Amino acid sequence: MKHIHFLIGLILAIFMAGCQGTAVRVDSLKVEMQENPQGVSTSTPRFSWQITSNQPDLQQESYQIQVAGSEQDLEKGNNLLWDSGIVADDESILIPYTGETLSPREVYYWRVKVTTNQGETAWSKINHWSMALPDIAGWQAKWIGENALSNPGETDKGNTRLAARYLRKPFDSKQKVKRAVLYISGQGAYEAYINGKRVSDDVLAPTVSWYPEKVYYNVYDVTSLIQRDSNLLGVKLGNCRYFGMRESPTQVFGFPRLLAQLEIEYNDGSTDVIVSDESWKVTSRGPIIANNEFDGEEYDARMELPGWDKINYDDTTWKQVDIMSAPGGTLTAQPNPNIRVQEELTPVAITKLTDGKFILDMGQNMVGWIKINRLKGEKDQPVTMRFAEILNPDGTLYMANLRSAKVTDIYTPSKDGDFSWEPSFVFHGFRFVEISGLDYQPELSDFTGRVIYDQMETTGQFETSDETINQIFKNAYWGIRGNYRGMPTDCPQRDERQGWLGDRATGCFGEAFVFNNALLYSKWLQDIEDSQSPEGSISVVSPRYWTIFNDDVTWPAAYFYGAKMLWLQFGDTEPVKRHYPSMKRYLERIQQVSMQDYILTKDTYGDWCMPPESQELIHSKDPSRKTAGAVLSTTVYYSLLNLMTEFAKLTGNTKDIAGYQELASKIKEAYNARFFNTDSALYDNNTVTANILSLRLGLVPEGYEQKVFDNIVRKTEVDFNGHVSTGVLGIQHLMRGLTEQGNVDLAYRIATNRTYPSWGYMIEKGATTIWELWNGDTADPAMNSANHVMLLGDLLIWFYEDLAGIKNHPESTAYKKLLMEPKFPEGLSHVKASYKSVYGEIKSEWKKENGTFHWDITIPGNSSAIIRLPKELNVSTPTGKGIRNVTETENSIEIELGSGNYHLTGI
Numbered sequence: 001m002k003h004i005h006f007l008i009g010l011i012l013a014i015f016m017a018g019c020q021g022t023a024v025r026v027d028s029l030k031v032e033m034q035e036n037p038q039g040v041s042t043s044t045p046r047f048s049w050q051i052t053s054n055q056p057d058l059q060q061e062s063y064q065i066q067v068a069g070s071e072q073d074l075e076k077g078n079n080l081l082w083d084s085g086i087v088a089d090d091e092s093i094l095i096p097y098t099g100e101t102l103s104p105r106e107v108y109y110w111r112v113k114v115t116t117n118q119g120e121t122a123w124s125k126i127n128h129w130s131m132a133l134p135d136i137a138g139w140q141a142k143w144i145g146e147n148a149l150s151n152p153g154e155t156d157k158g159n160t161r162l163a164a165r166y167l168r169k170p171f172d173s174k175q176k177v178k179r180a181v182l183y184i185s186g187q188g189a190y191e192a193y194i195n196g197k198r199v200s201d202d203v204l205a206p207t208v209s210w211y212p213e214k215v216y217y218n219v220y221d222v223t224s225l226i227q228r229d230s231n232l233l234g235v236k237l238g239n240c241r242y243f244g245m246r247e248s249p250t251q252v253f254g255f256p257r258l259l260a261q262l263e264i265e266y267n268d269g270s271t272d273v274i275v276s277d278e279s280w281k282v283t284s285r286g287p288i289i290a291n292n293e294f295d296g297e298e299y300d301a302r303m304e305l306p307g308w309d310k311i312n313y314d315d316t317t318w319k320q321v322d323i324m325s326a327p328g329g330t331l332t333a334q335p336n337p338n339i340r341v342q343e344e345l346t347p348v349a350i351t352k353l354t355d356g357k358f359i360l361d362m363g364q365n366m367v368g369w370i371k372i373n374r375l376k377g378e379k380d381q382p383v384t385m386r387f388a389e390i391l392n393p394d395g396t397l398y399m400a401n402l403r404s405a406k407v408t409d410i411y412t413p414s415k416d417g418d419f420s421w422e423p424s425f426v427f428h429g430f431r432f433v434e435i436s437g438l439d440y441q442p443e444l445s446d447f448t449g450r451v452i453y454d455q456m457e458t459t460g461q462f463e464t465s466d467e468t469i470n471q472i473f474k475n476a477y478w479g480i481r482g483n484y485r486g487m488p489t490d491c492p493q494r495d496e497r498q499g500w501l502g503d504r505a506t507g508c509f510g511e512a513f514v515f516n517n518a519l520l521y522s523k524w525l526q527d528i529e530d531s532q533s534p535e536g537s538i539s540v541v542s543p544r545y546w547t548i549f550n551d552d553v554t555w556p557a558a559y560f561y562g563a564k565m566l567w568l569q570f571g572d573t574e575p576v577k578r579h580y581p582s583m584k585r586y587l588e589r590i591q592q593v594s595m596q597d598y599i600l601t602k603d604t605y606g607d608w609c610m611p612p613e614s615q616e617l618i619h620s621k622d623p624s625r626k627t628a629g630a631v632l633s634t635t636v637y638y639s640l641l642n643l644m645t646e647f648a649k650l651t652g653n654t655k656d657i658a659g660y661q662e663l664a665s666k667i668k669e670a671y672n673a674r675f676f677n678t679d680s681a682l683y684d685n686n687t688v689t690a691n692i693l694s695l696r697l698g699l700v701p702e703g704y705e706q707k708v709f710d711n712i713v714r715k716t717e718v719d720f721n722g723h724v725s726t727g728v729l730g731i732q733h734l735m736r737g738l739t740e741q742g743n744v745d746l747a748y749r750i751a752t753n754r755t756y757p758s759w760g761y762m763i764e765k766g767a768t769t770i771w772e773l774w775n776g777d778t779a780d781p782a783m784n785s786a787n788h789v790m791l792l793g794d795l796l797i798w799f800y801e802d803l804a805g806i807k808n809h810p811e812s813t814a815y816k817k818l819l820m821e822p823k824f825p826e827g828l829s830h831v832k833a834s835y836k837s838v839y840g841e842i843k844s845e846w847k848k849e850n851g852t853f854h855w856d857i858t859i860p861g862n863s864s865a866i867i868r869l870p871k872e873l874n875v876s877t878p879t880g881k882g883i884r885n886v887t888e889t890e891n892s893i894e895i896e897l898g899s900g901n902y903h904l905t906g907i
Contacts, residue, residue: 024053026114026124028840033094033518033570034337039183039219041132041333043102046094049112049124050840051861056882056900058861060090062115067099067108071126074109081108086115092862093571093814093838104134105181105263132219132333133183133261139331141183141275145237145257146282147322151289156252159295159404160244164288164425165237165256167321168281170230170311171274175266177226182233183261185217187327188240189425190258193309194225194233202338203452204425207486207523208241210543211253211327213530216334226264233262233274234309238291238425241545242327245294246404246495249546257324259331281318288424294495295406296387297423301414302380329530336519337455339486341368345449347433351395352441359397360433360447365389365769365787367429367482367492368452369409371422375438375446377413383437385409387430389493389786397434400782405495427452429482429493429787431768453484457836460514462799465830468752469799472759476796479769479789480511487524487543491772491785498541499527502555502605503790506732508562510796511789512569513806513835521562525575528559529582536582536589540604551593552602553633553640554729556586560643570838571814573650580651587640591663598663598670600637603629607689609791610727611757615778625725627689632729634671635693638664642698668699676700681707688715689730695741696733709741722749724757724774731793739802739823747798748825759795804833804844809866814838818865820857822846839863840899853906859899867895867904 028050031037051060067082068074082099092114102108107130114121133139144167149156151163182199184192185206192199199220206216237256239245244252262274286305290298307313348363360370370385377383387407388397399407407428411421435442462473483489487499488508504511511517524542531542537549538556560583566572594602607627612620620626641664648656675684676694681704683690691712694700700708716722726734738747754760757774765777769787776784801807805822808815815837822831822844832845840860847854859865864884871892885896 024051024058024114024116024118024121026051026112026121029110029112029124029127031110031127031129032335033572036128038130038181038221039132039217039333040129041335044096044098045102045129046096047110047112048093048095048838049114050838051092051114051116051121052840053116053118053861053899055118057117057884057898058900059117059864059898060092060114060862061117062086062088063092063095064113065095065110066112067097067110069106069108071109071128074111074126090862102131104131104138106131107179130181130219130221136331139183139259139261140273141259141261142277143257143259143324143326144276144278144280144282144321145255145324146284146319147255147324150284153290156243159246160239160252160292161290161295162239162243162255163284164239164286164291165258166234166283166286166305166308167237167258167276168232168234168308168313168315168318169274169276169279170232171262171272173226173228173231173264173272175268176228177223178265178267179221180223180226180262180264182220182222183217183263184220184235185215185259185331186235186237187211187215187253187257188242189238191236191424192220192233192260193235194222195227195231196307196310197225199225200338201340202455203340204240204427204486205338206334207336207338208527208543209329210527210530211242211329214329214526215327215331217259217331218334218338222262230311232309232311232313233260235260236288236424238288240293240425244545245292251545253327255324257327276321278320278323280321281315282321283315283318291423291425293426293497294404296408296410296428297426298410299421299423300412301419302412304414336486336523339452340455341450341452342455342481343451345451347444347447347449350442350444353395357434357436358438358441359391359395360435362431362433362449363768364478365429365431365482365767366449366451366478367787368427368450369423370433371448371450372411372420373446373448374418374420375442376417376440377411377419378439379413379415381437382410382412383435386434387428387493388432388434389430390781391432397432398781401784401786402494403496403782405493407493422450427485427492429491451481453481454486454520456484456520457516458514459516459836460800460834462804462833464803464828464832466752466828468754468760468763471763472751472795473799475759475763475767475769476789476792477514479787479792480514482769482787483789484515484517484520486520487527488520490790491788493787494785498546499524499543500555501528501538501540501542501558502608502728503558503788505554505558505561506794506797507789507792508558508565509569510792510794510800512565513796513800516836518566518570518572521566522572522575525559525562525566525579529579532582532586536585538586550602550604551590552604552629553590553594553600553637554603555605557636557640559583559586560640563647564643567650568808568813571816576647577651580647580653583644583647584656587644590637594633598667599630599674600633601630603633607632607687607727607729609773610689610730611723611725611774612779615756615775618773618779618783624685625687626685627687627730628675628684631675631684631690632693634667635697635699636729638667638671638699639697641667671699672701678704680711682711683708686711686715687725687730688712688734689726691715692726692730692733692737696737706741709737712737713743713746716746716750722746723753723755724750726793728790728793731791731795733794735794735798736802739798744802744823744825747802748828751795751798752827759791800833800835803828803831806833806835806842806844815842816863818842818859818863819868820844820865821868824848837863853904855904857897857902857904859897859902861899863899865897867897868892
């Protein structure tokens with residue numbers, strides 16, 4: 001074996017030695033994980049920042065935060081509301097405000113200065129945030145709307161149908177405006193306009209919630225939209241989740257309603273408040289004659305209201321609004337960003353069918369809608385678009401898997417000639433669009449696919465030398481964001497689209513590498529608590545538009561795992577603290593109704609969607625393939641007790657720890673007595689899921705770990721020919737479990753298989769997202785969603801942590817300290833990954849070619865890493881700036897690195 005020499009940072013160190021001075025700076029300032037947020041509701045907002053330098057090994061030693069009520073005061077250091085003083089601490093994320101009491105509505109300005117081991121920074125740029133209204137006391141506005149079915153064909157029964165509401169309010173602005181802020185909630189969804197201009201690019205706002213417990217409002221600075229003298233505030237109201245998509249099982253909460261309060265402050269200090277009240281007017285006789293999330297949007301241009309959102313429009317035929325009851329839940333400033341159009345696609349092909357219809361192919365299964373850029377229409381002749389993920393063999397749309405969802409948008413022109421249009425209050429999951437009502441073949445440029453999901457940064461990139469893995473990652477990327485809809489959903493296309501917990505129990509960790517989903521998941525955990533029963537049961541669909549209290553364990557575990565993800569990935573401990581009492585109540589409920597002799601007996605869904613013995617089956621009928629429900633529930637409940645021990649330490653509930661540990665010990669003893677065969681070292685009927693859960697969740701008796709693992713390998717290789725045999729529960733642990741026990745090659749084989757069952761098989765069959773079923777093409781396709789992410793399991797975690805080596809050190813959270821120990825499966829020669837952590841961007845790129853090994857690493861400021869490589873590589877002791885320590889163990893060499901860019905070369 002050739003001797004490996006690591007030339008770490010040597011060139012960098014020489015270059016830096018010649019630089020004049022050190023450029024240390026503070027950037028990426030955030031309040032509550034957002035830059036310059038509007039409407040912060042917490043009285044103790046938290047501050048985060050990143051530090052960078054042109055030299056390696058940058059470490060924060062202290063910080064100083066200042067807050068003032070004006071930018072001028074802050075620049076001069078006058079009238080400070082908070083000066084933290086110099087705080088000797090290396091923490092730079094989520095530092096809580098501890099200054100004077102903050103006032104509702106007000107704007108505050110802040111900056112930070114940091115001392116590092118390379119010197120002191122200048123004051124950062126000044127950022128700001130605004131505070132929300134003071135609960136109910138801050139609202140003068142009333143809920144308003146049209147409280148009736150007013151148009152032909154409308155119904156609140158079965159397949160609900162209702163036209164959009166248009167509401168308007170003229171108002172005067174008496175002098176030059178200093179600041180104007182709109183506080184608004186429209187249920188189900190709204191679009192707000194001032195003087196004909198959209199208030200925001202947000203769509204389908206506000207975010208969904210369990211309305212009897214929580215109703216969210218948004219805050220917008222609209223100063224630039226207010227004009228001198230006469231103005232018009234106009235709002236469109238759509239149905240979305242409030243006027244439900246179905247009467248049952250999806251609830252209809254009531255007719256859409258609006259709450260709006262526009263507060264204007266003038267330069268002389270005087271104020272005006274324009275509120276939703278009896279003085280507004282409303283009509284439902286507008287062009288959006290129907291909108292339903294499942295069924296689509298119908299737009300009749302013959303009923304357009306030109307200029308309705310401007311001051312000079314004649315609204316004498318409009319009605320006075322109805323005063324509506326409040327939705328019921330606590331009115332709260334929305335803590336997470338809304339949905340926006342995040343990308344646009346141009347279709348790749350258009351085909352004419354024999355019946356004169358056209359099929360538009362977007363080339364990618366996407367979520368959003370089609371914008372018509374330009375079409376030629378005929379007066380009174382509807383142009384219809386239907387959406388689907390899959391085509392039939394004859395090229396027509398396959399609709400059966402959409403169930404009762406009609407997924408149809410209709411535009412009726414008011415005259416002959418060109419028109420353009422896009423919907424306001426629906427979305428679709430689709431790759432293909434059937435277009436009818438045209439007497440000519442349109443061009444691809446006539447259409448744009450508008451991709452929507454919750455506004456968030458893409459934080460992860462990943463590619464390798466293996467094209468199967470690359471396509472799986474791309475499919476995962478499209479599937480994950482396609483299922484972010486104010487909550488993580490199971491699917492975006494059929495008559496479901498719900499926040500199923502089981503889909504995200506482990507998946508949330510992998511998703512957090514690719515997207516900055518912290519605020520979405522933090523909000524979703526609140527949905528879960530809001531949906532909890534008084535007895536402590538957790539609805540496995542939350543918000544509970546389908547109320548399902550099974551009192552089992554495996555799906556509700558996502559509540560706990562999601563909180564752990566936010567702590568581990570983002571360093572956010574508040575969700576754990578906020579929901580600890582609720583989680584404890586759930587554990588106690590399960591003990592009462594589901595635990596017998598320390599075995600958890602209740603289970604509803606099993607190892608959902610495990611590959612059956614025949615590709616024509618949806619669910620296996622072979623008992624030897626099925627994992628017992630008690631095995632699933634007991635192993636997962638045991639893991640929740642261990643999690644709660646960690647949470648109890650974090651939250652100061654140390655008195656609870658002994659009880660968790662005692663119960664866990666008894667469960668482990670009872671579980672092994674019932675399900676573990678000490679002679680064969682297998683659990684129950686020896687499914688991979690039963691064994692991998694027992695092993696990874698810590699239930700295997702000491703000394704038997706290797707034997708249990710051998711059973712997993714043997715079962716996978718012999719009985720399943722190196723393919724996956726698990727469903728949604730086993731797949732959460734399979735890839736990491738195989739790798740941790742030393743068989744990364746088998747994990748790699750599973751990841752790169754192109755035959756059934758595998759992620760690669762989906763690709764072979766044309767998938768551009770992840771399927772719900774391993775055999776979605778051969779089992780009843782009507783069951784299969786072509787855009788689910790639950791079967792990803794821990795695959796994305798494995799990509800980043802094991803292939804790229806981007807992993808939290810066991811002593812760390814939020815990647816303050818990394819343990820970079822990439823694995824090198826046979827056949828993989830290149831991995832390139834990046835992840836924008838809360839401290840900055842982490843990069844890892846390694847390559848093996850022509851007998852050499854190269855590894856480029858980037859560690860962000862105020863972070864560090866332990867690099868661990870096998871000793872068998874004969875690693876020479878490296879030197880250079882940023883290298884803090886080098887140690888050798890029996891099997892490896894460990895190198896401690898500070899921040900910076902490093903190039904490692906093996907010869």
